Every structure is written in structure tokens, then in C-alpha cells.
Amino acid sequence: MSIETTFGILAAAARDDAAAPSWSLCERRDADLDMAAARAICHVQRLGGGSVPLLKMLLTNACSYHCKYCINRAGSNVPRASFKPEELARIIAQFAVRGLIQGAFISSGIAGSPDDSMEKLVWMAEILRKRWHYDGYLHLKVLPGSSPELIRRAMQYATRVSVNIELPTAESLAAIAPDKSPDAIMRPMETIAHVLQEQETLRADRLHGRKTDRSLQEHAEVFPDAGSGGQTTQLIVGASPESDAVILRLAQHLYHNFGVRRVYYSAFRAEDADPSLPRPPAPPVRREYRLYQADMLFRSYGFTAEELFAGAPPFLLEDLDPKTAWALSHPEWFPLELTTAEYGQLLRVPGIGPAGARKILAARRAGSLQAQTLKRAGVNLRRAQWFITIRGQALPWDLALLPSVPPAGFRTPVDALADTNLMQQLLSEHHQEEKAFRQPELDLGL
Numbered sequence: 478m479s480i481e482t483t484f485g486i487l488a489a490a491a492r493d494d495a496a497a498p499s500w501s502l503c504e505r506r507d508a509d510l511d512m513a514a515a516r517a518i519c520h521v522q523r524l525g526g527g528s529v530p531l532l533k534m535l536l537t538n539a540c541s542y543h544c545k546y547c548i549n550r551a552g553s554n555v556p557r558a559s560f561k562p563e564e565l566a567r568i569i570a571q572f573a574v575r576g577l578i579q580g581a582f583i584s585s586g587i588a589g590s591p592d593d594s595m596e597k598l599v600w601m602a603e604i605l606r607k608r609w610h611y612d613g614y615l616h617l618k619v620l621p622g623s624s625p626e627l628i629r630r631a632m633q634y635a636t637r638v639s640v641n642i643e644l645p646t647a648e649s650l651a652a653i654a655p656d657k658s659p660d661a662i663m664r665p666m667e668t669i670a671h672v673l674q675e676q677e678t679l680r681a682d683r684l685h686g687r688k689t690d691r692s693l694q695e696h697a698e699v700f701p702d703a704g705s706g707g708q709t710t711q712l713i714v715g716a717s718p719e720s721d722a723v724i725l726r727l728a729q730h731l732y733h734n735f736g737v738r739r740v741y742y743s744a745f746r747a748e749d750a751d752p753s754l755p756r757p758p759a760p761p762v763r764r765e766y767r768l769y770q771a772d773m774l775f776r777s778y779g780f781t782a783e784e785l786f787a788g789a790p791p792f793l794l795e796d797l798d799p800k801t802a803w804a805l806s807h808p809e810w811f812p813l814e815l816t817t818a819e820y821g822q823l824l825r826v827p828g829i830g831p832a833g834a835r836k837i838l839a840a841r842r843a844g845s846l847q848a849q850t851l852k853r854a855g856v857n858l859r860r861a862q863w864f865i866t867i868r869g870q871a872l873p874w875d876l877a878l879l880p881s882v883p884p885a886g887f888r889t890p891v892d893a894l895a896d897t898n899l900m901q902q903l904l905s906e907h908h909q910e911e912k913a914f915r916q917p918e919l920d921l922g923l
């Protein structure tokens with residue numbers, strides 16, 4: 478099989494990866510690239526703006542596992558191909574030299590034992606770093622069941638590593654991905670968390686000119702940025718019956734106990750899956766989007782999964798973002814007086830984010846907190862006005878900020894919280910305005 482054919486098959490297989498977020502569609506539109514190459518390059522957004530072109534590729538799509546959600550499962554009728562490690566390393570290096578990519582995300586099927594395939598991934602990374610002197614971003618998938626020794630070697634070269642959780646409970650894993658076990662997934666995650674801590678210590682020692690502990694000497698030759706992107710994981714949403722509450726509690730556990738940098742949620746796509754799995758008419762991308770929003774509330778807004786679901790249904794509302802849903806079910810928090818509220822309280826207001834909250838506190842210290850200040854602070858007044866006061870007053874009327882027809886008896890935005898009809902109208906407008914399916918930013922750890 479020619480290298481071009483191999484490239485085409487594996488680029489397509491990587492695009493169809495069931496454990497990829499539904500927004501990670503790839504296509505670089507360059508006149509001098511053939512279609513296979515163009516489609517293998519994904520532009521992923523960076524935190525803080527801009528995007529980075531990454532080559533998304535499999536080392537092989539041959540696989541002896543039977544994960545029912547995956548097009549590359551054993552027995553699936555797809556063309557199979559494999560790169561030799563040195564072939565893929567050369568392709569990545571050449572793409573980087575041509576300026577087509579700034580990084581690569583490389584995964585693999587499990588052909589034989591996990592260690593057989595993991596060994597090849599590590600070998601590819603080693604050639605890429607040592608022979609080709611590639612110093613760009615490299616995200617390596619760690620295969621479930623890989624040995625600690627191979628994981629350590631992979632982490633000497635990878636900027637970021639990830640093990641896919643895939644499904645949120647042992648029962649679903651057994652039913653849908655029967656060759657995988659919780660242990661085969663969680664043990665590599667534990668090893669990764671441990672090695673990341675060692676790498677952190679090494680980096681700190683270097684930075685401060687300290688002598689490195691002897692037990693860490695074996696890592697002395699690591700690639701300088703090895704592990705700087707931390708570890709991530711992915712969950713498939715909608716292939717199994719677990720609720721959002723179960724999924725988000727698991728995500729919270731991974732953030733707290735494994736130092737996971739990001740959990741990615743991937744709407745289940747049924748078209749290439751085993752017929753025994755549910756067949757929703759469309760991938761649950763809105764649900765995926767709500768999970769990303771709730772996930773953001775853990776990571777940047779101080780919420781916990783328990784709070785989000787206390788007294789609430791176990792699935793997030795599809796037509797309302799989780800922060801607004803929480804605020805509406807907690808009227809005891811509002812209206813919040815902005816001249817005295819603490820940072821953590823400000824973050825509970827729909828329409829106020831971390832940057833807005835910091836600017837509100839700065840304006841307060843400067844004695845200049847006014848309604849106009851909020852606009853300049855980037856607060857979304859249309860959402861926030863219902864929940865706040867300044868010096869005991871609701872925000873001044875601004876018809877542009879209100880639902881089009883205030884109902885009879887309507888006095889202030891804060892009073893309107895108690896008016897069910899008005900809130901329905903507001904929420905419907907909010908729903909229409911919301912930029913659904915925005916691509917979540919991908920923290921590359923760069």
C-alpha cells in the first residue's frame with residue numbers, strides 16, 4: 478500500500494474517531510494541499526484567542542478491541558492501514574517544516590496487546606524528537622492497559638498525554654467497550670498524574686538551580702516541554718444511559734484527584750456504531766455543549782457538581798445554560814448588591830465572568846462603580862440585570878436591555894424575577910440569542 482493511501486485511510490479514521498469532540502472537524506483550505514492532507518489538519522482554538530493547526534492522525538486503525546461506538550472496532554468493514562513509526566515521524570516533521578502545522582495529535586488502534594501498540598507510539602515520538610529534532614506540540618494518546626514503563630517513556634517526549642475514559646461507569650464500559658476495564662483506564666491515569674508531578678519538580682529544580690533528587694535522575698533527559706500540557710481525557714455522551722449528574726461528578730473527581738487539565742465531552746454519533754447501541758436521530762451536540770458550560774462552572778466559577786444538581790433533575794436543561802438555571806432556582810442569592818459582594822458571589826451572577834468580577838472589584842476600590850462601569854467591564858447586562866443591584870437600586874431602565882414587552886405591574890428587573898411569564902419571555906429570548914455550539918476553547922497547555 479502506498480504511503481499516500483495509508484495517509485488517506487488513517488486521516489479519515491482519525492476524523493471519524495468516536496471519542497473526538499463533535500466540533501473538532503478538520504479541514505485546512507490550502508491550494509497546494511491534497512484533500513487527504515487538508516483534512517488531516519485541524520484548527521483548534523487556543524485559550525485567549527487564535528487557533529493552532531494540528532495534524533490529527535492514527536498510527537494504525539487496525540484494532541482487536543470491540544468498542545461498539547467506534548468505527549475502527551474489530552470486525553468493522555473499513556479499510557485498514559498502518560504507518561511504520563518512522564514514516565509517521567517523518568510526515569509530522571515535514572508538515573512542521575513546511576509550516577502547515579504547529580503540533581500533532583497522534584492516537585492508535587490496539588493491534589495485539591496495548592503494549593505492542595503503545596511501544597510503536599513511543600518509538601514514533603522518540604524518532605520525531607531525536608532524529609527530526611521536532612520541538613512542536615505533541616499530544617500522544619496513552620492506550621488503556623499500557624504498562625507504567627511505556628507511559629513514562631511516552632511522557633519523556635509528549636507535551637500532553639491523554640487516556641480516554643470513554644464511558645462514565647463500569648457497567649457501561651462492560652456493555653459497550655467489553656475489552657476495556659476501569660482498572661486498565663484508571664491505572665495509566667494514576668501513573669500519568671505521578672509522572673507529571675515528578676516533571677513539575679524537575680522543572681522547578683532547573684528553574685531555581687537546585688540539585689535534582691537522585692530518584693528523578695532518570696528523567697534528566699526529558700524533552701524540555703514534556704508534560705507541560707498535562708493530561709486530558711474524553712467521555713462519549715449519549716451512547717450509555719448515565720445522566721449529566723453522573724458524568725459531571727466523574728469529571729469533578731478527575732479534576733480533583735488526577736490533576737486532569739480538561740475533560741472533553743463527545744456527542745455520540747450512531748451512524749458508524751454497532752446496531753445494538755441507541756440510534757438518536759442526531760448526535761446530542763446541545764447536550765455536549767451544556768456539559769462544557771457546566772464543566773466551565775467547576776473550573777473557573779467555583780461551582781461543584783453537587784450544587785448544580787441539588788434539588789434539580791439529573792440532566793442539564795437543553796434550553797437554558799446551567800448557570801442561569803442555577804440562579805433561577807436559587808432566588809435566596811439575589812438580588813446581589815454589587816458594592817458589597819465578594820468575588821465568589823459575583824461569579825454566581827449570570828452574565829458576570831471572572832474578568833468582569835475582577836473589574837467590578839477594581840472599580841469598587843476606585844470608588845467608581847456605576848451601571849456604565851459594568852458595560853465597560855464586559856458584563857453581559859442583558860443577562861445580569863435581573864440579578865443585581867447597585868447601592869440598593871436596580872439598574873436604570875434601558876429598554877434595549879429588556880424583553881420587548883414588560884408585563885403589567887412590572888417595576889424593576891429584580892421584581893421581575895418573581896414574574897413567571899416575564900421570565901419565560903426572557904428565557905426564550907436568551908435561548909434565541911445564545912451562541913449555541915460555540916467551539917469550546919482547547920487549552921493546549923502551551
Ligand code: SF4
Pocket residue numbers: 540541542543544547548549550551585586587
Ligand atoms: S480500542 Fe476501541 S476505541 Fe480504540 S480504536 Fe479500538 S475499537 Fe476503537
